[in-house]
Amino acid sequence: MSTGGNIIEIHELKKSYDDGKIKALNGLNLEVKKGEFLSIMGPSGSGKSTLLNMIGALDVADEGTIKVAGIDLMKTKELNEFRSQEIGFVFQMHNLIPNLTVLENVEIPMYETDLSSSQMRERAMELLKAVDLEDKADQIPTKLSGGERQRVAIARALVNRPSIILADEPTGSLDSKTGDVILKLLSDLHEKENVTLVMVTHEPYVGNMAERIVNVLDGKIQNQK
């Protein structure tokens, strides 16, 4: 649940592609409170994934302002540190590195920190325990089920203690039963780790799990509930 002031502040954000022909974001305004669980919904091409990419500093807007965790993303050049320390991504496709073990995959975000190898290992195991996968630490991702891989991805997203988790259709490639497990896990971790959770989805029952839903259409917030 939200615990305070805004952690995300977006004002008149605009982003277009293909020399301006595609207006992915068209003057979008949004505020997200710290600790909030927000669902972003909308039809395909509405701009919800683009919005998520902007919040996560994976892309840069053309116009407008966007402040995340106190950092003005439009004015900051080096955003790697921001992504490393403030953001945890959970993708639809888990995007685990296939030749690394589960443990090694979870350790990957910690390479830009000052932690020693043993400290990285300890923290990674802590997260694997939290997602109930500590016994699979030495396995490679291809040996895991879809749900297990997504749990590893969630552990990876949380390993640097980010202030925001951005989940882009995290259950999109899972069956409903496994999807429910993942959603519950995300929700529980959101409570336990006190992170702000912003999740993109096009499924109403998934969106309804959040504290607040915003609907995006044609690059703008349509309504909120």
Added chain:
Amino acid sequence: MSYLKLILKNPFRNKTRGALAIVGIAIGIMVIVALGMVTGGLKESTTSTLKAGAAEINVMQTGSSSMGSGRVNESRVTELQNISGVKETAGLLKATNTSTSGSSVGTSSTGTTSGTTSMGSGGPNSLGGLSVTGMDPGKLSLAGIENVTGSLYSATSENQVIIGKTVSTNLNKSVGDTVNLFGKDFTITGIFETGNFMTDAGVFMSLTTLQNLTSNNNTVSTIAVKINQDANTTEVSKSIETSYPNELSTTSAEAIAGRMNSALSTIDAATWAISLLAIVIGGVGVINTMIMSVFERTREIGVLKAVGWKERRILGMILGESVVLTLIAAVVGTIVAVVGVVVLLSLSFGGTIEPSFAPGIFLEAFVVAFVVGIIGGLYPAYRASRLSPTEALRYE
């Protein structure tokens, strides 16, 4: 897992591709090391001719094509001692034992300070083609022979010889054994080793005995001249040639070694050209391997950027993987080269040419491998580091 371990692990995600890239570079490294070992060995051998005791100047008949092919009156040996700057002289008669029953004088090829060799019809393990030199045993130091295991032959002995280390090894002969030369049995009284592969492949006996055997009484093929410490080689050589115009010509050991090294330098240059070609081909293989690797890992690189990896860390990872491949290739190529050279030289030349194991050869190979790794990985690494995270994550 540490960053370094990741770099060591990644090149072998596709084992076949990694192995092929390694083979490509290893071939180039193998060429560099193998040719370096052989030419280095030859250079070390020619350098050993400039031994402290060996003659600096060799005198031969003017117009003779090689040091063994001419004939010089033996009286000149004593006369040359009167030339200013000359410390000591010795006459050498050279012959080739072409068969166990026959012999020939002056069939030796162009040479070195003391002897020539040809492997003849019988190969390195037979007496055919063995280089035989007749020389006063008290003057052997002028031929570079300082230490002899056993004892020397006597000046008047008609059936004693000393043999070089290579001859001893190839013919499996020791002190006390006999060898048949010019249809006659000779007892081996000693074995010498000078480090010069040509000298060590020869046999020495009494000058008088060889003159008699080859019907060359009062004749020598060449005169070895040792100069005083404060004398100048060029000036002494000039004095000799001036004193005996149209009769005697000189060549210095240094000049001979220099010519050989010059020839070896030409071989060096050719070696480098061949090696460079092999490296370029192997290097293109590395670039191709790394570009393919980056291409296949586009989405993965997007994830690394999404979790906060800096561009330089990604660049370092790809470059590191490239260098890992080439350094492994250096190890493989070096091992194959060393084994190949040792085996080939012992089979082809009977051990007359010792390969060089100078550390510089191997260091050069590893430096080349490292540089190829950097150059080959630079463009793919740069491309990877500059990938847009969103585009990389969308890549299928």
